[in-house]
Structure formats: C-alpha cells, structure tokens
Amino acid sequence: MRILDFFKRFPDEESCKQEFIQFRLNEGVKCKRCNSLDHYWKKKREQWQCKECRFQTTIKSGTVMENSKLSFQYWFITIHLLSCTKKSFSAKEIQRELGHNRYQPIWEMAHKIRSVMGLRDDLYTLKNEIELDDGFFETVDIRRDPNEPLKRGRGSQRQTTVLVMAESREVELTERNKKYKHQKKLGFLKMKVITGGFSKKLFTPRVNQSVDPDTIIKSDGSTSYSELKDNFNHQPETIPKKDAEKILPWVHKAISNAKRMLLDVHHRIDDDFLQNYLNAYVFKLNRRYFTNLFDRVLIAAVNNQWNYLGETSG
Ligand SMILES: [Zn+2]
Structure with a gap:
C-alpha cells in the first residue's frame, strides 16, 4: 500500500480501530x-x-495487541512500515517516526508483529521439491559471560545456525536463459533458527514440522541430514563449493539477502530475536506477488496464536 493510500484509509485513531474490528469479525x-x-x-x-x-x-484481547497500551494508529503505522518495503525499519527508526518517548514498548510492538508473521507462515508446509541447507548468522548473546572465551566456527557464541528450506522446481529453459544450466523457480520459503548446536537430533524434527512427507529434498551430504531419508525422498549429493549456488540457488540467495538486510538495518542481532527478524523477511518474500501486504499482516495480527481457525488465505 502506498503511503498516500495508507493515510487516506487511516486518517485517525478511530478509522484504525474500526478497521481492526472489521478484520476481527x-x-x-x-x-x-x-x-x-x-x-x-x-x-x-x-x-x-x-x-x-x-x-x-x-x-x-486475543490478538497481537493484547495488553498493549499503544494506540491502534501506532500499531497500524508500524505494520505499514514493517511491510511496505523489501528492507525493514529498526525499532529505533520507528520510535523516531512515531515521536514516542520510550523505546521499549515500540521495540516490543515491532517484535510482536514479526512474531505473528512467523505464526502465519507456520500454518503452511513445504511440498513437492525443496532445497535445504544451513547458514550461519552473526549474532550477539547478551547473556553470555564476558569472561568465557569465544569458540571458533560452528558452535561459536557469535554464530547462530539457521536451517533454510525452499520450494524450488526446475522450469523449462527458454532461449533467453539457456546459459543457466539449472533454471529453478522459487515457491514458498522457510528459515528456522536452530538453537543448541549442530546435529541431526535438532535438524530432523524441524524438517519434519516444516515439510510434507515424501517431498523430494535436495541437499549436500552433511551427516546432519542423514535421518531425512526416513520420511522424505532425500537426494543428498556432494556439492563442490563453486557449484553450490547452481545446485541450491534459492537457499543461498535467501541466506545472503537476509544477512545483508539484517546488517543494513539492525547492525547487531541478539540471538534470541534472530527468528523474528527472519520471520519478517520470509513473510514478505513468500508474499512477493501480493500488492497489499498491509492487509496480509493485519490478518496475521488479529489471529493471535490461540485463535487460528484453520482456514488460510495467504
Ligand atoms: Zn464463551
């Protein structure tokens, strides 16, 4: 929604409240x-x-705004800011735009909105054929003992593992794009933070939750994925580093774009909230063909966790 349309539709607190009631109904x-x-x-x-x-x-009550003292207008403007661009806004920037004197409630509001975006996407499972890989995101752990030395590489306190799954299917090669050997089209995407280490014990349940049984899963030959064959048509292959972007193009694009966006906007990511930032990124990517993302977020916002009715419309 364009900014002029936003303010035409929601000129004041009352118009926001009435629309919220209508969406709930x-x-x-x-x-x-x-x-x-x-x-x-x-x-x-x-x-x-x-x-x-x-x-x-x-x-x-029973929505993302439960227990919030902030106005409907604050919530609506924040939903607009978090959905109107491909990139994002930090809570600090939103606080400045709203002219609010306290940072904490604005920060909480933004995270609640990102969190319901994730809940909405959790209603969908991936199917047919997917790419699967993991990436490492730089995070800070604010609860870490500063005297404890940092570990290097996998398992380090500065890196958080994210499992990335993308529906991806081959499309017919046209004259124009024949130079790309593996032309694939992206469907739905999921990015899930894995806490507690790097092992099949942690990976397998996440994939089971996110992907329909019998789906074809393409991945590298990591032992962390060795149990996937039990439920899926798992097709692991040894992938030389130089071919990774050709064989698993969408998971790699998602990882590098998300990293760039997070660094640009938020600079330092607390590992406890990485999932929320990824929720917002994935929610927008999954709805890249929708013209009005504001309404999609508002639907997610009125349906807080306990209130899902089972019907989904994007
Ligand atoms: Zn009752």
Missing part, C-alpha cells in the same frame, strides 16, 4: 473460555460478549 472472534464464535457486540463498552457463556472479549 472477518476472521471470527473466538471466546477464550468456551471457544464459541457467536457473540453480541456491546456498543457502549466496545466489547464482544459470548452468546454461550457471556464471557467478554475486548477489541485487542
């Missing part, structure tokens, strides 16, 4: 006590009341 307001979807709207109190058990649900 479209997705279905669910009673936290009895799970019923039938409610009365109590106009005076601006709350829903469950027709079954009379439990009251406020406008923000």
Whole structure:
C-alpha cells in the first residue's frame, strides 16, 4: 500500500480501530473460555460478549495487541512500515517516526508483529521439491559471560545456525536463459533458527514440522541430514563449493539477502530475536506477488496464536 493510500484509509485513531474490528469479525472472534464464535457486540463498552457463556472479549484481547497500551494508529503505522518495503525499519527508526518517548514498548510492538508473521507462515508446509541447507548468522548473546572465551566456527557464541528450506522446481529453459544450466523457480520459503548446536537430533524434527512427507529434498551430504531419508525422498549429493549456488540457488540467495538486510538495518542481532527478524523477511518474500501486504499482516495480527481457525488465505 502506498503511503498516500495508507493515510487516506487511516486518517485517525478511530478509522484504525474500526478497521481492526472489521478484520476481527472477518476472521471470527473466538471466546477464550468456551471457544464459541457467536457473540453480541456491546456498543457502549466496545466489547464482544459470548452468546454461550457471556464471557467478554475486548477489541485487542486475543490478538497481537493484547495488553498493549499503544494506540491502534501506532500499531497500524508500524505494520505499514514493517511491510511496505523489501528492507525493514529498526525499532529505533520507528520510535523516531512515531515521536514516542520510550523505546521499549515500540521495540516490543515491532517484535510482536514479526512474531505473528512467523505464526502465519507456520500454518503452511513445504511440498513437492525443496532445497535445504544451513547458514550461519552473526549474532550477539547478551547473556553470555564476558569472561568465557569465544569458540571458533560452528558452535561459536557469535554464530547462530539457521536451517533454510525452499520450494524450488526446475522450469523449462527458454532461449533467453539457456546459459543457466539449472533454471529453478522459487515457491514458498522457510528459515528456522536452530538453537543448541549442530546435529541431526535438532535438524530432523524441524524438517519434519516444516515439510510434507515424501517431498523430494535436495541437499549436500552433511551427516546432519542423514535421518531425512526416513520420511522424505532425500537426494543428498556432494556439492563442490563453486557449484553450490547452481545446485541450491534459492537457499543461498535467501541466506545472503537476509544477512545483508539484517546488517543494513539492525547492525547487531541478539540471538534470541534472530527468528523474528527472519520471520519478517520470509513473510514478505513468500508474499512477493501480493500488492497489499498491509492487509496480509493485519490478518496475521488479529489471529493471535490461540485463535487460528484453520482456514488460510495467504
Ligand atoms: Zn464463551
């Protein structure tokens, strides 16, 4: 959504609130006590009341905004900023744009939005044929004992392992792109932070959660992937470094683009929050053909974790 359209649609706090109510109604307001979807709207109190058990649900309750004192307008502008460009904004920049005096609530709001983007993408599993690889992202561990010496390479406190899975299928070679031997088209992508080391014990369950059984998985011959053959059509191959970008083009592009974006915008990434930053990057990439990402994020935002109804529309 362009910025002029944004301010035409949401000129003030009331218009943001009304749209939020409308999005909640479209997705279905669910009673936290009895799970019923039938409610009365109590106009005076601006709350829903469950027709079954009379439990009251406020406008923000059960959504990403639950317990937030920030205005709807703050949330909407932040959702817009986090979805309107291919890159991103840091919480510091958002705080400056909003003119808010405290950093912490703005930082929390931005992370909550990134986190519901991830929850939304978790509803999908990858299928048909995927590329799989892992990458290392530079992070800081703010809880690390500063006297403890840093380890090098894999397992170091400064690097966090990310498992990357991308639907990728061969497309017919046209005259124009015949020079690329492995022309592949990207489908849906997932990037998952692996905490606690580098082993098949940690990798296998993540792949099982993210990928449909019997999917063809292309990867290198790392022993960390040796259990994938149990559930999938795993086709590992020894990949010389110079061919990696040809054989697994999309996972490599995703890793290098995400790293560049994170460094540009956030400079230092705390390892506890790397997954959230990746959620936002992946959410936007997966919806690269949508023209209005704001609405896609708002759908994710009204459906907080407990409230998913099973139906998905992107
Ligand atoms: Zn109820």
